[in-house]
Structure formats: C-alpha cells, structure tokens
Amino acid sequence: MKIVVIGGTGLIGSKTCAILRERGHEVLAASPATGVNTVTGEGLAEALAGASIVVDLANSPSFEDQAVLDFFGASGRNLLAAEAAAGVKHHVALSVVGTDRLAESGYFRGKILQEKLIRESGMPYTIVHSTQFFEFIGGIAQSGAQGNTVHLSKANIQPIVSDDVAQAMADYTLGAPVNGVVEIAGPDRMPMTELVRQYLRTTGDQREVVEDAGSRYFGALLEDDTLVPGPNARLGATRLDSWLQQQQAAKA
Numbered sequence: 001m002k003i004v005v006i007g008g009t010g011l012i013g014s015k016t017c018a019i020l021r022e023r024g025h026e027v028l029a030a031s032p033a034t035g036v037n038t039v040t041g042e043g044l045a046e047a048l049a050g051a052s053i054v055v056d057l058a059n060s061p062s063f064e065d066q067a068v069l070d071f072f073g074a075s076g077r078n079l080l081a082a083e084a085a086a087g088v089k090h091h092v093a094l095s096v097v098g099t100d101r102l103a104e105s106g107y108f109r110g111k112i113l114q115e116k117l118i119r120e121s122g123m124p125y126t127i128v129h130s131t132q133f134f135e136f137i138g139g140i141a142q143s144g145a146q147g148n149t150v151h152l153s154k155a156n157i158q159p160i161v162s163d164d165v166a167q168a169m170a171d172y173t174l175g176a177p178v179n180g181v182v183e184i185a186g187p188d189r190m191p192m193t194e195l196v197r198q199y200l201r202t203t204g205d206q207r208e209v210v211e212d213a214g215s216r217y218f219g220a221l222l223e224d225d226t227l228v229p230g231p232n233a234r235l236g237a238t239r240l241d242s243w244l245q246q247q248q249a250a251k252a
C-alpha cells in the first residue's frame, strides 16, 4: 500500500515514515526538500498518484499569526483537493490537544482552520490530537523568557516523546478512519512551571521559572486543563525523567 507522508522530513514525519516502512509499506516522504510543496502545489499530483493514505505532518515554517493561517489554509485546501483527485481513501493529520480551546492564539487559529478543512472535505479522516512533545519543552521555555527569568502559567501539561507520537501516528494511519479526533499524551501530568523547571535544571540552565497567571501560551491565556486530554487518551510509555537522563548521557 502506498502511503504519502506530507512533512515526512520533519521530527514526527521522519520517525513515522521509518515505522511505516518497517511495517512493509511503500512510503513517500513528501516535503519541499523532496520536491513536494503543499502551499504552491508543486509536485503534489505526482506524489499522490496511486496513494491510498495521506498523513499530514507538515508544520508552518513561520509562527507569525498571518503566516500560520495562510500556511494551513493553502496547504490544507491544495492537499485535500489533490487527494480527492487521486482517489485517496484516508487522510490522517496531527494536531494539538486543546486546539479548539486555544483560538486566542494565532498559531492555533491556523490549526483550527486545518481541522475545519478536513472535516468539511468529505474525505474519510482521522485527526490525532497530541500534547506537547518533550523535544518542544525548550521552545516553551523560550516563549516565556524575559532576561534571566522564564514567565509561565502553572496550567497543567502532559507532554509526550516524539517516538511515542510516531508510533501512534503509524497505528492510526493503518487503522480505519475515525472521522473524528483521538487524543494522545505522555504518562505524567504536571504544572507547566514544574515541567520547565525540571527541564532547565537537568540541562544546566540557570534561569529561574516564575509562575505568572497572566502569561500567555503562544498568545492564549490558559485554564488549568486547557492543554491536557480527556480520560480516553492513548498514553505513551516514555517518562520525562528517563528521557532527560538519556539526553544528558548522549551529550556527555
């Protein structure tokens, strides 16, 4: 079976391609680096010829509000139209837990549009909502950085390692379309302030984390449970502390 992974050169995309190949499928990693651009449409029809499933793991190169909206709008429209023309049977996409609660954020308005286009396309689909990746914790710290301090909300967060995300993406890709949203998350829930404190401490970063109820998460004010999944989420097995130790050991 031919599977096209849009964003197949990215963090989750490259790992998902490897798993799907191990499971015996013909996998095309599609991205600008391999000559396929979902925003301009370049190479899209050729890439999708003969494909049964498309997995969308692309991300906007810019996180500026309008750029994200333009990216997910153009990419989603071009991709879904090309899939319909190619006779694709299942569209799988990766989005974020709580996306529908985060409309104050420009980035999440882009994800909301991406999901809306999928739901309205008539294409059988599965939208996977993941929590934040362990690999993104540094980005969260940076988003709250103010000189020598990091200002963050104490809202709960339940991050997951990218390898566990990719395993879940491969499973949902090969399963029947859900025509709805499924949630995945890591095994441990904690306040964002605690998460980033642990991350900075382990990586030897001296900056102090300051709890700040007014600080926004990529533009959105958070309630305690905005970023965490419901009770039926599939949970990854990898724990944050063991991953942090592995990362440090790999650097040493």
Ligand SMILES: NC(=O)c1ccc[n+]([C@@H]2O[C@H](COP(=O)([O-])OP(=O)(O)OC[C@H]3O[C@@H](n4cnc5c(N)ncnc54)[C@H](OP(=O)(O)O)[C@@H]3O)[C@@H](O)[C@H]2O)c1
Pocket (backbone or CB within 6 Å): 006, 007, 008, 009, 010, 011, 012, 013, 030, 031, 032, 033, 034, 036, 037, 038, 039, 040, 057, 058, 059, 060, 061, 094, 095, 096, 097, 111, 129, 130, 131, 132, 133, 136
């Ligand atoms: N970060 C998180 O914590 C988190 C949590 C939940 C969900 N997500 C979602 O996970 C998804 C994947 O994130 P990631 O971190 O794996 O992304 P990433 O590593 O930044 O990779 C982005 C991919 O998108 C491709 N791309 C960029 N512009 C494109 C275009 N015009 N046409 C086709 N492909 C294009 C890139 O291709 P090139 O390599 O050729 O540039 C790359 O393969 C995103 O949709 C994000 O919203 C992220």
